[in-house]
Amino acid sequence: MKKLALAVAFAAAATTASAGNMSEPVMEAPVIVEETAASSSAAGVWVPLLLLAVVAAVVAAD
Structure with missing residues (x-):
């Protein structure tokens, strides 16, 4: 009975390891x-800045 339990334990350990x-x-x-x-x-x-310069030029031209 002990050998059977030992064999089952080794078989269970081998299957989980692989x-x-x-x-x-x-x-x-x-x-x-x-x-x-x-x-x-x-x-x-x-x-x-370019837009501000264009607006300033238009205002200055008037």
């Missing part, structure tokens, strides 16, 4: 982050 399948592991592609060229903070200022 659980899983034999398929190839799936490797995920690495994430590549591309840094864009940072524009200067004054780039958004040119359009309002």
Whole structure:
């Protein structure tokens, strides 16, 4: 009876130790982050300044 219990214990340990399948592991592609060229903070200022200059020129012409 002890040998049967020992055999069952070894069989149970062997099945849990080798659980899983034999398929190839799936490797995920690495994430590549591309840094864009940072524009200067004054780039958004040119359009309002140009608009202000045009308005000032129109007002000065009157």
